[in-house]
């Protein structure tokens with residue numbers, strides 16, 4: 001069998017995968033040979049794009065981080081980002097349309113634009129060296145900050161609707177996106193030509209925001225599904241090194257009035273070869289240890 005038939009390395013990037021739930025539900029495929037809880041204390045604010053960006057560049061971008069810290073302060077005092085808190089706050093005092101207008105015209109200019117847009121592609125915009133530069137035939141399906149919008153316009157519209165209580169279209173959209181992402185990975189593996197694969201799915205983050213305040217069975221079926229899919233990938237590629245990583249987990253929000261989930265202050269990592277890391281940005285060094293291109 002040629003070396004190219006199975007990727008040397010496969011990273012399964014599972015946004016929002018909660019360490020405590022993977023452990024509690026004993027999701028063996030995800031836990032692999034060795035798993036660990038990742039410490040996020042270097043990140044100051046737990047938001048998706050700078051954390052994924054740090055995994056593929058090996059460093060935390062201070063400028064991007066500061067933008068998110070500013071954003072966090074703008075939408076609430078909480079150090080953690082409670083998504084779209086501003087929308088809920090504004091909704092209480094003024095009609096929604098005006099609230100959106102205030103956000104677009106008064107808030108975002110102070111940040112140089114909406115950070116969901118301006119940071120969505122910062123790794124490419126800043127021409128950073130990434131893990132992809134160390135492989136001959138890399139593949140990815142879009143990683144936040146590397147080429148995939150954190151929230152595409154359609155998703156953001158549906159997120160706002162979901163916060164207001166209409167969760168069905170949001171859920172449908174997220175599940176459709178997940179199915180498409182799975183197919184993309186299976187097709188890429190079927191092509192048997194890539195030496196490095198970085199697959200990304202936001203399903204557990206997206207559903208987690210919506211379901212984490214409800215009975216945990218709502219979340220469990222999605223965790224079981226992802227765990228099952230991971231098992232399939234492991235079967236297809238028994239020779240590949242497989243790393244599974246999340247940028248943060250999910251936890252219930254303190255505010256009892258809402259079931260909307262929040263990002264937890266730790267993340268998840270596992271490997272099928274026993275390697276381990278403590279912080280998300282260390283993934284970079286781990287990957288390039290196995291590089292196939294000199295740089």
Ligand SMILES: [Zn+2]
Pocket residue numbers: 015016047048205247248
């Ligand atoms: Zn995330």
